[in-house]
Amino acid sequence: MRRLLVVTAHPDDEAGGFGGTLLLSHERGIETYVICLTPGQAASNRGGAKSDEELSEMRRKEFARSCEILKVTHGEVLNFRDGALDQANFLAVVGELTRRVREIQPQVMATFGPEGAITGHPDHSMAALFATAAFHWAGRQKRFPDQLKNGLSLHRTQKLYYTSPDFFMDDREPVSLPPWNARIAIGKRLDTKLAAFKSHTSQSPLFERVDKTFRRHGEQELFHLAAAFPPRQMKVEEDLFEGVTET
Ligand SMILES: [Zn+2]
Numbered sequence: 001m002r003r004l005l006v007v008t009a010h011p012d013d014e015a016g017g018f019g020g021t022l023l024l025s026h027e028r029g030i031e032t033y034v035i036c037l038t039p040g041q042a043a044s045n046r047g048g049a050k051s052d053e054e055l056s057e058m059r060r061k062e063f064a065r066s067c068e069i070l071k072v073t074h075g076e077v078l079n080f081r082d083g084a085l086d087q088a089n090f091l092a093v094v095g096e097l098t099r100r101v102r103e104i105q106p107q108v109m110a111t112f113g114p115e116g117a118i119t120g121h122p123d124h125s126m127a128a129l130f131a132t133a134a135f136h137w138a139g140r141q142k143r144f145p146d147q148l149k150n151g152l153s154l155h156r157t158q159k160l161y162y163t164s165p166d167f168f169m170d171d172r173e174p175v176s177l178p179p180w181n182a183r184i185a186i187g188k189r190l191d192t193k194l195a196a197f198k199s200h201t202s203q204s205p206l207f208e209r210v211d212k213t214f215r216r217h218g219e220q221e222l223f224h225l226a227a228a229f230p231p232r233q234m235k236v237e238e239d240l241f242e243g244v245t246e247t
Contacts (some may be wrong), residue, residue, distance in 0.1 A: 002030040002241055005106035005157075007097065007131035009085060009123035010040040011063035011077060012200040016210065017117060017163045018110060019070055019193030020186025020221045021240065026071035030241065033104050034075040035097065036063060037127055042083030047202025058202050065199040069192060076100075085126035090133075093126075097134035098144050102152040107244045109135050113162035113224065115175040128162065135160045135227060158244050161223040169213065178224035182237040190218045 004025050006018045014022065014034045022032050039056035049055035060077050067075035078096060080088050111131035116124035137143035139156035164180040186193065194214060198207055225234060
């Protein structure tokens with residue numbers, strides 16, 4: 001069985017950054033997993049929520065709906081603090097992610113790049129760093145060895161990708177993105193991806209801008225291959241599972 005694991009920071013990242021690829025992967029019989037590190041309680045758009053807890057609850061439901069639309073096999077929202085991932089305990093977050101990599105055993109992982117993707121959000125940057133460490137450490141004996149005493153085994157994921165769009169948001173500072181080598185044509189799945197984004201109703205003030213940006217750029221999703229096993233020369237790809245062996 002082929003398995004793809006996507007690591008994000010906020011509910012709605014799964015749709016905006018990875019929605020088309022998640023859908024396409026499902027159509028190709030790949031199991032898809034999304035781990036979102038925070039319930040998004042620091043968002044400026046609060047959907048009428050009276051407290052951080054209420055907003056978290058609302059956004060967890062929106063995330064579940066978005067995952068349903070994107071046909072995600074299993075989506076999970078962890079409970080790290082939105083807007084503060086740069087203050088989270090590095091080993092605590094990477095430990096949680098490493099355990100899930102060892103459980104899910106994906107062949108391919110995808111996340112943001114350390115620049116924080118097109119918004120440059122520091123939580124996205126931190127998600128990149130945590131997910132990158134978990135990608136490498138899930139396969140190392142001396143990293144979180146206690147996990148290995150409880151029935152889990154080492155897991156070496158074969159490829160790690162960073163999302164790497166070829167456009168910026170009009171109202172944000174530009175960022176330096178990793179050069180893309182994988183171009184995933186998502187075609188009309190863009191409509192479903194936007195529908196998934198719009199299931200995050202608490203974020204409705206963003207819809208018009210997101211719709212415009214994605215209609216202009218969105219019939220493809222671009223990725224940068226950041227790490228691979230076994231070693232290889234970088235080449236242009238149209239499929240994140242190219243060269244992957246099923247385990
Ligand atoms: Zn985000």
